Amino acid sequence: MNDYLRIYLNDQLALGTAWRELARRSTKANQGSDVGTALGKVATAIAEDVATFRAIMRSLGVPENPVKSGAAVLGERLGRLKLNGKLRSYSMLSRFEELEFLTMGIDGKKQLWGTLRDLAGLAERLPDVDFDHLIARAQQQRDELEPFRVRAGQAALAGA
Numbered sequence: 001m002n003d004y005l006r007i008y009l010n011d012q013l014a015l016g017t018a019w020r021e022l023a024r025r026s027t028k029a030n031q032g033s034d035v036g037t038a039l040g041k042v043a044t045a046i047a048e049d050v051a052t053f054r055a056i057m058r059s060l061g062v063p064e065n066p067v068k069s070g071a072a073v074l075g076e077r078l079g080r081l082k083l084n085g086k087l088r089s090y091s092m093l094s095r096f097e098e099l100e101f102l103t104m105g106i107d108g109k110k111q112l113w114g115t116l117r118d119l120a121g122l123a124e125r126l127p128d129v130d131f132d133h134l135i136a137r138a139q140q141q142r143d144e145l146e147p148f149r150v151r152a153g154q155a156a157l158a159g160a
Contacts, residue, residue, distance in 0.1 A: 005060075005062075005120055006062050008120075009053075009056075009057050009060070009062050010057075010062070010064065010065040010068050010069075011068065012053065012112055013050070013053055013054065013057065013064060013065075013068070013069060014065075014068040014069050014071065014072035015072065015105065015108070016046070016049065016050045016053055016105075016109070017050060017069045017072045017073060018072040018073065018075060018076045018105075019046055019101075019102060019105035019106075019109075020043070020046045020047050020050050021072075021073055021076040021077075022076055022079075022098060022101060022102060022105075023039060023042055023043035023046045023047075023102055024043050024047075025076075025098075026039050026043075026095075026098040026099070026102065027039040027040045027043045029094070029095075029098075030095065034148070035095070035099075035148040035152070038144050038145060038148055039102075039145070039148075041144060042102065042106075042141045042144055042145055045137065045140075045141050046105075046106075046141070049109065049134070049137070049138075052129075052134065056116070056122070056126060056129060059126055059129075060122075060125070060126075091156075092152065092155045092156040093156045095152045095155075095156070096149070096152035096153045096155070096156040096157070099145055099148055099149040099152050099153075100149060100153070102145060103142055103145055103146065103149055106138050106141045106142045106145070107138075107142065109138045110135050110138040110139060110142070113131050113134040113135045113138065114131070114135060116131065117131035117132075
């Protein structure tokens, strides 16, 4: 196993873990709304993608680096402490930034699946993994959140 691939996979697992935690938190913060429903679907899909990614790592014999994943969860939790325009409550900026970060993560995940398929040559090594499906699934997640990201951005940044 290429050491760079092993490191890359653990870095990407850490990022996926952070996005999963952000999606879960954002779902709770928006519970009972249309955006909360969309976030719930995406949070479930992200958790499934992280599980798929772990299975890929196991298939390749790549051990998880618990320090990296733990640091990612800690980083996501520390990110909650940033100022959002409100002292103790959730703000329009919070919603927008969470949706913005999640869509960036989903775009990165689409790129990740393509990288593993094409650049790392895993399509041949792991014929049971449908990378095209994973890419399409990420696009569906992105499409699910995009209208809410746009509305949240308009509300937060344009004062709508």
